Amino acid sequence: MKNSFFLKSTDEKSIALRVKQLEIGNVGFYSVGLYPASLAYNCAMLSEESRLLLAPREGRELLGAFSSESLQDMEDIYIRRMKNMATHLVDGSLCVNTLSYLLLNCELVVLSANSNYIEDDLKEACRLRDELNREEVVIACLVGSFCHDELTSRSYLLCQEQPNLAFFSGFHRHGALRNPCDSFTANFCHPEAITALFGSRLLDKLSPNIQVTPGIHNIEGQYIKAAKNISSIFAGFAHTYHKDNPGLLPTLLTLLLDQCLDQAAKVSMKRIDRKALYEQQLFPITELGYGVQLIEAAILRDGGMATVRDHTFSQLTAMVADVKGSMMQPQTGKPTRNFQVGQILATKMLALNRCPSGLEELIDWCQSLGLRRGGLEGITSLQYWPMILESYSIQLEDASMINLLYISIFGTNEARKIAYEVLSNSRELTTYCKESVKPIEGEKFTKLLDRLRDKNAEQIIVKSIASNFIDNNEIANYLDDYTAIQEKPSYSTQLIRLIQDL
Structure with a gap:
């Protein structure tokens, strides 16, 4: 898929003309759900003449995503401006x-x-773009969940399948977007730095309250949005179920944030264009606002350092703020819809003393309290979670919090019972947070120290220190024998082992 502002502009004269077109160009949003409609309302409040155009999906109402309560709070003058964004005149008649x-x-x-x-929309948009001879129009998406192919049973990111597809991301609670005094940040990401720069400028001009900066990490941005929508469910649960345990919340929320970013850093390593992303741009990405050109993480492997993560994207403030914002309990207004799912989950678990019997029951709980299934992107992503872990080679210790949420909904009856014991008990949950982030093959020596009263463990420790050498096979054999004769482990330990065996 070719997707650039300068596909046909190759000589200086045509490039100069193209730059001028981009400086005064419009932005269009197709399929007006709650987010684009709220963004449009923000633009209508703050500008009489907007460069934003809207096109509702066929058969859908422009304002259909808003609740009746929200519509009552919206002013007619701004609604009229929104309708102007979504219509045009043809021979004196108003057309959508x-x-x-x-x-x-x-x-x-x-x-x-x-x-x-989204996938059908993208195919249709590309077809129409070619048919209309508008190849230099850039297409972007903002879908915040994983796609899934039923035929191949494969889950994936759309931006991974189409690496040149732009991605627009930022934290905007829909109700807050209707506040004329609040301000927001967002990122417009495209793997071509010059396209990212001009795209962000177009979006940045829509509203003085929405400030958009460019980035090149479209795939990472889409992954983060999908993963944070799941994490937001857990955050909503934690804020509600453990509201009387303030010591637990910082640990939970920090882990959710860190793991979301660590997972995206693994996804970044899977980019087929990773080398070109940093080395074949018109200018260094520091020109876009990145602090440094590259941030990589490595581990010791086979006597040398092996790069396993690319954290360069984490310099995009709005992208990280999107994760943090989605996990916050707002002081005014409602939290995100995914956060509300977590609140509902907590309320029901407190009342029933159990996890949901499955996805259908959780959805029923949500719909009975006014949440529409189509807006629950976190649930959509969560059901494909095991396939995402496999597709992007994400380690279990880098995804332990979402793993816990997944088991509590999709696990067997026995697994969900254990998950309930962990989720409902502050000490068990804290222990899970501590132990589940440890590499499966790591911390063997630490485990020996935990068993120091056993003479065999003491002997291995002394020998290792004396020889300045650790025999991992000897330690592993000892730990296997030791575990076999121990008493029943804690619920958190049981759950960690259960997840490892999946």
Whole structure:
């Protein structure tokens, strides 16, 4: 998929013309769900003349994503401006904008659909773009969940399948976007730095309250959004179920954030264009606002250092803020929809003293309290979680918190009972947080120290220190024998072992 502002502009004259077009160009949002509609309302509040155009999906109402309660709080003058963004005149008659209209009249088109529609929308947008001879219109998405192919039973990121697809990301609670005094940050990411720069400039001009900066990490941005939507469920659960345990919350929330970023750093290593991403740009990415050109993490492997993570994307402030913001209990207004799922989960578990019997029961709980299934992207991503771990070679210790949430909903009856004991008990949950992040093959020597009263353990420790050499096989054999004769482990230990065996 070719996707750039300068595909056909090759000589200086055509490039100069293209730059001028981009400086005054429009942005279009196709498929107007709650987020793009809220963003449009923000633009309507703060500007009489907007460069934003909207095109609702066929058969959908422009304001259909808003609740009746929200609509009552919205002002008519701004609603009229929104409707102007979504319509145009043809021979004196008012017509609703279509995807074709956006491609003809915008330089950047954002496909706003969720995972149910986004792949078909992208195919149609590319087809129409070629048909209309508008190849230099850049297409972006903002879908915050993993896609899934039922035929191959494969889950993936759309930006991984289409590496040149732009991604728009930032933390914006929908209710807060209707506050004229609040401000927000966002990132527009495209693997070509010059396209990222011009795309962010287009979006940055939509509203003075929404400040957009460029980035090149579209794949990482989409992964983070999908993973943070799951993490937000856990955060909502923790804030509600353990509201009287303030010592536990910082640990939980820090782990959720760190693991989300660590997972994205693993995903970054899977980029087929990773070398070109940093070395074949028009200018260094520090020109886009990155502090340094590259941040990598390594481990000791076979006597040498092996790079296993790429954390360069973590310099994109809005991207990280999106994760943090989605896990916060707001002082005013409602939290994100995924956070609300976690709150509902906690409330029901407190009432029933058990985990949900499965995904269907959790969805029933949510829908009975007014949450629409289509907006619960965190649940959509969570059901494909094991396939995502496998696809991106994510270690269990880097995903232990989401693993726990997954087991509590999708596990066997016995697994869900154990998960409940961990989730409902502050000490068990803290122990799980501590132990589950340790590498499966790591900390053998530490485990020996925990068994120092045993003479065999003491002998191995003394011999290792004296010889300045650790025999991992000897330690592993000892630990296997020791574990076999121990009393029943704690619930957190049982759960960690259960997850490792999946």
